[in-house]
Amino acid sequence: MRKEFGKTFIKRFLSSLLTLYLLVSFLFIIIRLSPGDPTNKYVSSQLSPDLAKKISASFKLNEPVSDQYVAFLVNVIQGDWGTSYNYHQPVLRVVWQYFSFTFVFALLSFIIQLIFSFYLTIFIVNKRNRLLDKIVSDMSLIVYSIPAFVLGVTLIYIFSVNIDLFPISGLRSLDFEGMSFTSKIFDQIHHIILPLITLSAAGIALFYRYLKDNIDVVLNQTYILHLKASGFRNKIIMTKHILPNAVRPLISVAGIELGILLGGALITEVIFGLPGMGRLTIDSILARDYPLVIGCVFTSGAVMIATNFIADLIKIKIDKRLTVELMN
Amino acid sequence: MRIKLIYWIGFLWIFLIIFRIEAIINYALLLPAFFGLMFNNINTAMSLVNFQFIDSIFSFIIIILIPFIIVISYKKKNFLNKQIRFSEAVIILLLFVFILTPLIAASNPGFSKDLSVTKLLSPFSKVKIIHLKSTEKYKDSDSKYFLNLRDKIIKPSFDESIIFADSINAGDKFFYYQKNVRKELPPNSIKTVDGREMITDKIFLLGTDEFGRDIFSRLIYGTRISLLVGLASVIVAFLIGVLLGFIAGYTGGIIDVILNRFTELFLSFPSIYLIILILALFGNSLFTVIFVLGISGWMSLFKIVKSEVVSLKHKDFIASAKLLGMKKRLLLFKEILPCIIVPVTVNLIFLFSAVVLAEAALSYLGLGTGTLYPSWGSMINSGQDYITKAWWMIVFPGISLIATLFAVNSYGRKLRFINSSDND
Numbered sequence: 001m002r003k004e005f006g007k008t009f010i011k012r013f014l015s016s017l018l019t020l021y022l023l024v025s026f027l028f029i030i031i032r033l034s035p036g037d038p039t040n041k042y043v044s045s046q047l048s049p050d051l052a053k054k055i056s057a058s059f060k061l062n063e064p065v066s067d068q069y070v071a072f073l074v075n076v077i078q079g080d081w082g083t084s085y086n087y088h089q090p091v092l093r094v095v096w097q098y099f100s101f102t103f104v105f106a107l108l109s110f111i112i113q114l115i116f117s118f119y120l121t122i123f124i125v126n127k128r129n130r131l132l133d134k135i136v137s138d139m140s141l142i143v144y145s146i147p148a149f150v151l152g153v154t155l156i157y158i159f160s161v162n163i164d165l166f167p168i169s170g171l172r173s174l175d176f177e178g179m180s181f182t183s184k185i186f187d188q189i190h191h192i193i194l195p196l197i198t199l200s201a202a203g204i205a206l207f208y209r210y211l212k213d214n215i216d217v218v219l220n221q222t223y224i225l226h227l228k229a230s231g232f233r234n235k236i237i238m239t240k241h242i243l244p245n246a247v248r249p250l251i252s253v254a255g256i257e258l259g260i261l262l263g264g265a266l267i268t269e270v271i272f273g274l275p276g277m278g279r280l281t282i283d284s285i286l287a288r289d290y291p292l293v294i295g296c297v298f299t300s301g302a303v304m305i306a307t308n309f310i311a312d313l314i315k316i317k318i319d320k321r322l323t324v325e326l327m328n
Numbered sequence: 329m330r331i332k333l334i335y336w337i338g339f340l341w342i343f344l345i346i347f348r349i350e351a352i353i354n355y356a357l358l359l360p361a362f363f364g365l366m367f368n369n370i371n372t373a374m375s376l377v378n379f380q381f382i383d384s385i386f387s388f389i390i391i392i393l394i395p396f397i398i399v400i401s402y403k404k405k406n407f408l409n410k411q412i413r414f415s416e417a418v419i420i421l422l423l424f425v426f427i428l429t430p431l432i433a434a435s436n437p438g439f440s441k442d443l444s445v446t447k448l449l450s451p452f453s454k455v456k457i458i459h460l461k462s463t464e465k466y467k468d469s470d471s472k473y474f475l476n477l478r479d480k481i482i483k484p485s486f487d488e489s490i491i492f493a494d495s496i497n498a499g500d501k502f503f504y505y506q507k508n509v510r511k512e513l514p515p516n517s518i519k520t521v522d523g524r525e526m527i528t529d530k531i532f533l534l535g536t537d538e539f540g541r542d543i544f545s546r547l548i549y550g551t552r553i554s555l556l557v558g559l560a561s562v563i564v565a566f567l568i569g570v571l572l573g574f575i576a577g578y579t580g581g582i583i584d585v586i587l588n589r590f591t592e593l594f595l596s597f598p599s600i601y602l603i604i605l606i607l608a609l610f611g612n613s614l615f616t617v618i619f620v621l622g623i624s625g626w627m628s629l630f631k632i633v634k635s636e637v638v639s640l641k642h643k644d645f646i647a648s649a650k651l652l653g654m655k656k657r658l659l660l661f662k663e664i665l666p667c668i669i670v671p672v673t674v675n676l677i678f679l680f681s682a683v684v685l686a687e688a689a690l691s692y693l694g695l696g697t698g699t700l701y702p703s704w705g706s707m708i709n710s711g712q713d714y715i716t717k718a719w720w721m722i723v724f725p726g727i728s729l730i731a732t733l734f735a736v737n738s739y740g741r742k743l744r745f746i747n748s749s750d751n752d
Contacts, residue, residue, distance in 0.1 A: 015592075022593045027605075034609030141741070145733035147685055149692045149708060150726040157715050157722070263598040267689055281601055282693070285608045293605070301597035 005316065012312065016305045023301045027294045028072060032065050038085060038288040059085070082291030086284070091295035095280070099299060101171070102277040105192070106261035109199045114254065116200070117207035125215055125238075137212070144205035152198040152271035159194060166194050169273035195272045199265050203257055210253055214246035248318060255311025262307065263300030334398065334408040336417050340424050341394050348431055354481050355388035355431075361474040372471050380482050384430040391428060415742070418735035425551045433545035436483040437702045442492035444507040446540030448718045449532050455492050458504060459519040459526040462489040489519075492540075496527060535720040537710060546702040547724055553701045554732065557618055558684045562676050564622025565629060565683075570672070572626070573633025574660050578641065584634075591627050599624040603686065607695050614697045617690065621683045629675055636668040670747045677740035681733050688729055704729050 037045070039059065045052035056062050060071070075082065081091035124136055160168045167173070173187050218224065219242065227237050264278030277300060284292035345352065362385075366373040402408055412420070425432055440446070445455055466472045493504035502513040518525045534543040576587040594602070606620045640646055649663050665672075690696040691705025699706070704725040711721030 018589070019592045019596050022589060023596055026593060030605065031609065036609065141738050142730065142734050145681075145737055146730050147688060147726075147733070149689065149705070150722075150729060153708065153712055153715065153722055154726070157719065161716055260598055263601075266598075266600060267692070270693065282604060285601075285605050288609075297597055297601050297605070300601065304598070305596055 008316070009313075012309060016309060019305060020298070020302060024073075024076065024294065024298055025069075027297055028069060031290050031293060032068070036288060037061075038290060041085075041288065081295045084284070084292040084295075085289045086287055086292070087289075091291050094292060095277075095295050095299050098275055098277050098280040101275050102262060102264055105195070105199070105274070105276060106258070106265065108192075109196055109203065109265075110254075110258050110261055112196060112200045113203035113207055113257070116204045117211060120204070120208055121211045121215065122238075124212065136208075140205040140208045143201050144209065146201065148198055148202065148265075148267040149271060151201055152194070152268060155194050155198060156271070167191055169271075171274055195265075195268050195274060198271065199261070199268045203261075206257070207250065207254070210250050211246060214249055215242060218242050218245045244318075248315065251311050251315050251318075252308070255307045256304075259304030259307040262303040264296075330411040330413055331417065332408075333410050333412050333416075333420070334402070336412060336420060337394070337398065337408075340421065341391070344391065344424075344428070344432065348434075351431060351434075351481065352388065352391065354477060355384065358474070358477050358481055359385065359388070361477055365471055365474045369471070376471070376474075376478070380430070381478070384481055387428040387431040391431060413738075415735040415738040418731050419739060422551060422555060422732060422735070425548055426555045429548055429552045430482075433548040434483075435542050435545045436485045437546045437549040438485040438541060439483065439487070439545075440485075440539045440541050441487065441490070442506060443540050444509070445492040445494055446532075446536050448538060448714060448721075449536040449540075450718070451533065451535040451720050452531060453535065454529050454531050455494065456496055456504070457528045457530050458491040458493055458496065458513070459528070460489045460491065460517055461519045492530075498525070534724050535718065537707070537718075537721050538714055543707070543720065543724055546707060547704070547728060550702045550704045550707060550725065551728065551732075553614075553697055553703050554684050554687060554729075557614070557621065557687045557697065558680045560618040561621035561625065561683045561687075562680050564619060565625040565679055566672075566676060568623060569626035569629025570633050570660070570665070573630040574637055574664065576630070577634040577637025578656070580638075587630070587634075591630050594624070594627050600686065600689070603690065604693075604695060607690070612690075612695055612698060614701065617687065617697050621686055624686075625679050625683060629672065629679070632671050632675055633668060636671070637664060640664055640667060670743075674740055674744045674747055677736060677743060681736040681740065684729075684736070685733060 037056070039045070039052055039055045039061070043052050043055055053062070060068060063071075072082075079092075081095075083089065084091050084094050087094045120136070124133055127133070156168055159165045167190065171188065171191050172184075173179075173191075176184065176187060179187060224237060224241065227241060262277075264276050264281060266278030266282060268274070269276040269279045270282075277296060281293070281296040281300070283289075284296055362373065365376075398408065449455070466475045491504065493506055495505045497503040497505070502515070502518065503510050504513065505511070518527070520526065532542055532544070534547065537543055537546070572587055572590075576584045603620050603624050607616060610616060646659070646663055649659060654663070687696060688703070688705035688708075691703040692709045694706070694709065696703050696705055707725040708722050708729075711718065711725070714721055
């Protein structure tokens with residue numbers, strides 16, 4: 001068993017690496033295929049053609065694409081992702097600055113989503129109230145259907161514009177530097193509540209749906225009936241039999257969701273003006289900051305693959321039979 | 329909360345007839361006028377045909393045909409008697425709006441005039457319209473009747489013969505007020521009908537935006553864009569997903585491996601980045617948006633089709649069809665597609681809601697179908713700047729977006745539920 005597990009692990013790892021390599025190549029090709037010249041932003045090629053050529057050469061854009069590709073790959077393997085045109089800093093450093101925020105933000109949101117949806121489901125299942133079940137079920141679908149930008153703007157309208165409870169945008173107040181440590185933490189929490197609600201609402205609804213559906217399926221299984229007939233207490237059936245079986249299919253969904261969150265919550269970041277990966281990626285795309293584009297999209301791709309990988313490992317840990325299935 | 333399908337359609341139809349009776353009468357006059365013109369001077373007639381014209385005529389024909397279709401199919405088809413829920417009712421309403429857009433929207437979505445009066449009006453606010461005497465636009469006697477009629481129906485994006493005013497003061501001299509600025513009109517410049525000056529009221533049902541454009545008609549035209557992008561992208565995704573899935577599942581081997589890698593690649597990063605990357609680098613228009621949304625959504629379809637084809641491949645009926653010499657294309661459409669149509673449809677419905685959401689998000693970010701077409705997302709985006717003054721700029725497109733997504737999602741969920749209970 002252990003040997004098979006190792007085999008699966010290595011196979012998945014290599015396949016992930018291959019996907020990442022393809023991702024980088026794909027991004028490189030699609031960017032080089034596109035019309036437009038990033039140097040146009042800094043100097044007009046009509047007004048001063050010599051300077052434009054010089055800048056183009058300094059970006060190494062005048063070499064043949066195949067040479068650029070090989071040089072790029074060699075640099076990437078050495079850990080050099082190039083220098084951002086806009087930030088004048090190594091790409092990895094820029095990405096790291098923004099990713100650290102996204103990491104905390106996404107993880108917080110993910111934990112909130114899991115905890116809220118879990119306890120909501122348990123609450124609804126234990127109540128066994130048809131009407132409440134139906135109302136929450138419909139509500140969850142409505143909440144799931146609310147686009148992040150509608151929810152975010154509405155929250156701003158209610159809580160920031162009308163009753164002035166939370167700040168409209170940004171991550172810290174203007175006088176952040178002069179604050180004491182505790183008020184600094186309070187200030188950050190104060191700023192991040194609305195974005196967290198915006199980001200988490202749809203996820204809570206999604207997880208609720210999955211978990212509730214799974215529990216409904218498990219509840220109809222014959223072994224639950226058998227357990228009930230054997231006189232087990234409801235609580236024990238719930239915690240020992242229903243939940244483990246219902247949560248298991250949720251793991252891969254959670255893995256995908258975490259990957260998407262870590263890739264950057266674009267809309268939420270745009271609405272609330274937060275310094276996250278989503279906005280960095282979009283800004284770099286719109287500014288044609290090619291090295292940064294590749295760095296950003298690669299990072300989100302790598303994170304997504306990693307979370308899926310971890311989710312699979314957890315699944316195998318719970319259910320050993322999956323080893324063979326996931327190998328293929 | 330359920331209603332019979334036929335009652336719902338009938339209700340929408342009667343509602344439309346009552347509120348747009350004037351426009352429908354004009355349409356009814358326009359069609360014979362057009363045929364008359366075509367009879368006299370076919371070149372002029374053909375040169376006047378454009379998308380807007382065909383669109384308007386088409387919507388008129390549809391609204392006339394609806395009762396006939398119902399009467400004809402009522403006896404044969406049972407589906408008209410089906411009880412429909414809220415979600416299906418919303419979908420029917422959306423289809424109505426999608427097809428009958430020019431009839432439902434009373435004004436051009438881009439119409440803006442007299443900003444000082446019409447800017448940021450709240451819902452149900454009333455302004456006065458002063459109709460000025462206009463010089464005859466059309467000299468040619470052949471097509472004059474037709475063209476005048478057409479201008480009544482196909483609303484232009486600018487009209488110099490009307491003035492919006494807050495209030496008027498008709499005495500010896502004619503004054504009108506635009507935001508407390510008094511202006512005077514020269515005598516005899518107002519159009520008269522039966523000796524009375526033509527001054528009408530206009531009610532902006534859902535208010536106006538920052539350029540004084542009617543939010544109701546923008547919403548209606550935005551529905552069309554959202555649904556058009558959704559449907560077209562879903563078709564693109566369907567074609568790519570089914571074809572690639574069939575090829576991968578049917579041939580297997582190296583092609584299967586390559587296509588699998590390709591799918592993994594597309595699934596390995598958030599598709600919104602791919603969409604924005606392509607739109608930003610290659611320019612955004614209606615067609616690129618449709619295409620890009622299509623190619624970012626085919627992956628799950630590919631997986632479904634591939635796994636189904638692999639399991640179906642060795643079934644007897646496929647083998648016999650193959651041995652009988654059926655071509656691969658026919659095999660896909662006649663034998664395999666009918667077997668997998670239900671999971672594929674469920675997938676397409678969820679894809680549709682995802683695409684509508686993505687289109688709105690793109691428009692919100694300013695990367696959508698461009699400023700030429702109104703879109704729910706861009707309406708919300710522009711409303712954000714006026715959030716303290718004009719809540720209606722966000723609320724109405726937001727509600728339509730949520731209602732659409734909710735309806736599609738719950739319909740898809742229902743279908744999936746039926747599908748899974750069939751399998752058990």
